[in-house]
Amino acid sequence: MPKSTALLIGLCGAALAVFPAAADGIDKQDFSQIERGRYLTVAGDCTACHTLPGSGRDFAGGRPIDTPFGQLIGPNITPDAETGIGAWTDDEFVNALTNGTGRNGQRLYPAMPYTYYTKLTRDDALAIRAYLNTLPAIHNPVEPNQLPFPFDIRASMLLWDQLFFTPGSFRPNPNKGADWNRGAYLAEGLTHCGMCHTPKNFLGGDRNGEYLRGYALQGWFAPDITNDTRRGLGGWSADEIAAYLKTGHNSTSAAAGLMAEMVNLSTSHLNDHDLQAIAVYLKDAPGNGTGGTLSQPAKPDEKVMAAGSAIYADECSGCHRSDGKGTDGLFPSLNGSPVVQQRDPTTLLHVVLRGVRSASTVGAPTAAAMPQFDWLLTDDQVAAVLTYIRNTWGNAAPPVSAAAAGNARHAFTERSD
Amino acid sequence: MKAVHRINRRQLLASSAIVLLLGPRLAQAAVIKGALPWKPGAADPPPAVLPDGWHYFTQQEAATVEAFVDRLIPPEPQTPGGKDCGCAVFIDRQLAGPYGRNEAFYMAGPFQQGTKQQGPQSALTIAEQYRKALAAFDAACLKRFNGKAFVTLSDEQKDDVIKGLEDGSFKLDGFDGKEFFGQILKDTQNGFLADPIYGGNKDMAAWKMIGFPGAHYDYRDWIDRHNQRVTLPTVGINNHPNWTQ
């Protein structure tokens, strides 16, 4: 990011401390509204779905989005009148963001996070519109709906919305401070953490009572980010959370895969105040061993642990060390790591079988990568070493089975990441 | 409904860092710009040698070479010899691959012999040299021992022949015996002490013999323990008996 933009973000950060009481409507000449809109668009990570990477055509749509029900394609949200949203009224735009309705009352699929963006104030929604209006209009017709029958029937979303969508903009909690409220406004809204981190029911709606308790998607497991000390962020300070979101790294953990993309496109560009606010909000959430997981994980098989220990010593300790503590900012700590202790080991399986590069940001450019081990380790060995890591140094989590490793291995070979 | 190629979003993200074969410009260059590339599936471990017959040697050549390596590194109670350690298998697989084909070598002419200091200048690949030398060697043995092949000789006779190659007294027709001896000795030792993934050093016998713990990577717990025996299990790249209790 050019230095000038960072400076602008810093300036705007000061202006964003409280919800701005600007006049309703969009003023094309209002630089501060446009700049606020640009910042909010980054916070919402709109580009992740609406820009085809490598195309050089920002927000012109065309990016395939995998959902459990099939594929959608992110539509064109440049101001092109014919193929983008140039001809939409402001109300139609705000409705799309906050009510899940397209033009002509058509239902949007909740791959568009309107269930979260509904928290937006009208002002902020209009600021986003003001920014999008300044983009080059790109002619690019996209048919978003690539879902197979019967999911391609948009009208069915009416029922879905009844069950799983509570519209309404954010109501500040008078019992919490400004920081918490700002963090809640962002996390429950624009930055839509729950979209990936809240488990879904079979219809794809957020599961009741399990907010931020982790969810498997696209070959990864977005971990529990409640304050559970073992599986969540209970062991992280607010500063550590903020550092992670800003740079993709903190003293014990590294963002990789889908989260690395999120950090790169979105959170690393938020100002320090907002990152602190999100961190304050997350640190205030409950979570201490409650919520549907095993309270006492089963004691893993001794033979498995012995094998896992031997594999760990030969293949892992060279970076992660025999005490599992890794190296600050370079090799994640496994010792006490929440990622390691998720009930769902998909991320661990992905990382060990396929390898991955960690996030690279201005604040943490090194981007060390984990090599792949699928060619070396059998399913049994993968299961053993992961079970070992999940149950050593005070860690406790359900063992990983060879069958799970085998399924993951097969699923990953069908992926290209 | 518009048909769209099912591209995975990860693939798209990865490909934004490396641009390959896009359009006429800059084709055939891996252009790297904007981010450190990441491509899954990039691991390139050495393919493990399997016991699936000889890939280069004929049966006769293999028998001769096995007998030869077993004298270069004879068996004794503590450690197997060259044959049982798989040295001939190692040599066979190497000769069948890029090593035998001199793939890395500069093989353009003109070819002429130079000084010892100028190094090997043969127009033949290593694999071709072995074939030629082994034929000459077998013939020389038949001649010297009245029709008895090298493999049928006693150990003492074999050793005599090898000594003769080494000092130049046992001559080969059409090939430099000393050079052949030097090559096969080197390759036998390579097979004896290389990682067992290449077919030799079976069960890491050679490493265990000398006290080399193998393909470990972390000795931080040992650097300060001066003059103490390291008690780590012996391991190879894909050879970890210690992983199965």
Place this chain on the structure above:
Amino acid sequence: MARKLPRKDAVIIGLGWTGSILAHELTDAGLDVVAIERGPWRDTASDFPISYAQDEWRYRLQHELFLRPAQMTVTFRNNAGQTALPVRNWGAFMLGNGVGGAGVHWNAETFRFLPSDFVTRSHLTERYGANFLPEDMTVQDWGVTYDELEPHYDQFEYLCGTSGTAGNINGKIRDGGNPFEGARSRPYPTPAMKQGYGHALFAQAATELGYKPYPQPSGNLSQAYTNPLGVKLGQCTFCGFCEWFGCANYSKASPQTTILPVLLRKSNFEARTECEVMRINLDRAGKWATGVTYVDSSGEEWEQPADMVLLCAFQLFNVQLLLISGIGTPYDPQTGKGQIGRNFTHQTVSTAVGFFDKNKYNFNPFIGAGAIGMCIDEFNGDNFDHRDLGFVGGGYIGQVRTNGRPLESMAVPPGTPAWGAKWKQALRDNYLSSVICGAACHGSFYAYRDVYLDLDPTYKDRFSRPLMRMTIDFHDNELKMSAFLTDKYAEILQKMGASQVVKKPRQGPYDVTDYQTSHLCGGAIMGDNPGNSALNKYLQSWDVPNLFVQGASAFPQNAGYNPTDTVGALAYWSAAAIRSQYLKNPGPLVHA
């Protein structure tokens, strides 16, 4: 017919250490830079992971990370009376290839040269008289001083996180460091490495003999480190698969672990790999570079125009490209005229093998690193009085054993047969208890009239360009020096408690099959006027002012140390001059 590409501000030939340093410095200055690299992209997790990096056969013996002679090689002869023949497989040196160059697989031994090394001729003349040097020895002063380079040595060492113990900080001699070193402005960025048994025993013996041993300055880091660019390195784990190998855990300084993560993020930088530069293009007058022509992996030719050219290939290929591009005058050993190709040097290394009682000594040689070890500098450079010795120059002596890789650790006592039961037994008996350092005596290699580089008349590369021809042999000076150093080392081995010491001083003739470091230097040397050098003190070509030639090709002669720290320092020094002077006013920086 080459297709022309859009112009760039700077084109860099070769993306190794100097290419990466220059790319970072120039992009920082706002230039639009493209680097063209002959070899492939290389990265830790994809190319040297912890699961198979430790493979002696593949990487040490089959040289898999190196340039293949099939792709490019050189020819060699000892003297002009011989026909040079191709080096068909590497022996005496191994040449880097790919992004990171030799920085990927170097030892990471990070020595500075001595202040006197930069003024070799004037220093030796002053001390011993003009007639002391052999008549055909062509050593000369560099045109740059140690003091001028000191901040840039510091810059390279802090880039790498070099581990060491300073011996001289601002003139104050410090215990535990090298008392002979040039003054440095501050301590090393990380503490010295821990030492193994053999290394510590050497230090003890050396101390008892009255020497001042110091830990070898190492780019294998003793602890995790964040460099000034914000890039993090890890802690070396003494794996013993260092030199010749890539590092699997980010603990060896290389372009990959120090610069590339930041460089690649820059929108004004682009790397093109698997592309070979054919020549540097010049304007009609031949006095200004217009860019380069290169060939991609399909054989397509491209012209890359640029305002300035940085030649950052390996030493040999810097010289080759200069000659092929018609830059400067080729050296003629008969007349002594011409700068390109002269003062070609290598390194004079030797060793002694120590055999110890296997019941008392276990050196665990496999616990090692590329730059571990303890050294003494009493016999380096002109640190000692040469008056009655019959030679000049010197080198460090050290127990710098890096590894116990089996195929490189087969030393058996003299008289042991080369094969058979006795050989096997000797191998078993001596592996753990012998001391085998490839380059325990790391001596200088001074320059001579008849040691030089030129284009081979017969042998061609795959593009039909002539190969570089090396004409090189040892002179008495270096052989005498080597014998002297080897004797000193043998004494220390004896003092360590060796039962038997086998001396292996360097012998002539120069043998291209015998590995003796890859520290090839010279051929495009720096100096203070165009009559004695190819480059000025800023590594700017006297002939083509918008061409800068980095690397050890600039060394007028080689000193008794590994070259990379000096190569890095010169790159930073050159980059600083480009940024502060050249870019403001492109043209010659020195008017001789």
